[in-house]
Amino acid sequence: xxxxxxxxxxxxxxxxxxxxxxxxxxxxxxxxxxxxxxxxxxxxxxxxxxxxxxxxxxxxxxxxxxxxxxxxxxxxxxxxxxxxxxxxxxxxxxxxxxxxxxxxxxxxxxxxxxxxxxxxxxxxxxxxxxxxxxxxxxxxxxxxxxxxxxxxxxxxxxxxxxxxxxxxxxxxxxxxxxxxxxxxxxxxxxxxxxxxxxxxxxxxxxx
Numbered sequence: 001x002x003x004x005x006x007x008x009x010x011x012x013x014x015x016x017x018x019x020x021x022x023x024x025x026x027x028x029x030x031x032x033x034x035x036x037x038x039x040x041x042x043x044x045x046x047x048x049x050x051x052x053x054x055x056x057x058x059x060x061x062x063x064x065x066x067x068x069x070x071x072x073x074x075x076x077x078x079x080x081x082x083x084x085x086x087x088x089x090x091x092x093x094x095x096x097x098x099x100x101x102x103x104x105x106x107x108x109x110x111x112x113x114x115x116x117x118x119x120x121x122x123x124x125x126x127x128x129x130x131x132x133x134x135x136x137x138x139x140x141x142x143x144x145x146x147x148x149x150x151x152x153x154x155x156x157x158x159x160x161x162x163x164x165x166x167x168x169x170x171x172x173x174x175x176x177x178x179x180x181x182x183x184x185x186x187x188x189x190x191x192x193x194x195x196x197x198x199x200x201x202x203x204x205x206x207x
Contacts, residue, residue: 001025002118006125006196011145014127016103017196019118020203026120029114033183036101036109040184045097054079054087106183107206113186114202124148124193134165143173149190155181157197172194 001018002025008014019025056062060079067074081089117123126145131138144154151172156163158177167173176185178201186192194202 002067004125006127007146008127009142023111023206024114024118026111026115029108032105032109033112039101041100047095047097049092051088051091053091057087107160109183113183119194122192126195129195131162134167136169139166151189151190152191155194155198157201
């Protein structure tokens with residue numbers, strides 16, 4: 001089982017924690033990670049793009065000139081796609097881009113992402129993270145103490161309003177809890193900061 005240090009909010013090492021091999025020490029499956037990240041990004045798409053086809057553009061009902069005898073190419077409508085102001089060929093229309101990925105693939109991708117953080121030394125385990133009141137300055141100091149990266153994801157076992165409010169104004173810092181943790185966020189941040197209680201909860205959920 002991989003072992004990582006446990007820190008307090010002052011950045012001092014206060015112990016060690018053994019991480020579950022089945023979650024934090026598996027063989028990384030890059031294809032599963034790719035499929036899940038692609039799925040997450042597709043599901044986020046609004047799909048509201050829209051353009052008009054030649055049938056929807058105003059005008060163009062009359063033939064612009066007679067078929068023969070003018071010396072010009074034959075035309076049927078001034079709203080054909082090759083005319084300025086004409087319709088769009090295969091115009092994009094509002095659609096739903098979302099689709100589902102099998103649960104086993106999602107779980108494998110999550111374990112692969114967590115393992116990559118351990119192997120790359122990008123996981124920081126905190127004994128606890130509690131603030132008496134929302135204070136951005138205090139949160140900035142904690143991140144400096146634990147030597148967090150430029151982009152940091154803070155994972156808690158449950159919603160902590162004071163922590164969320166303290167971190168939300170810091171650029172490139174995001175808070176989440178175990179229930180809303182996802183593969184894209186894990187990979188998108190340099191530092192994966194997680195509390196001891198959240199580690200236990202992750203191991204319960206994904207074992």
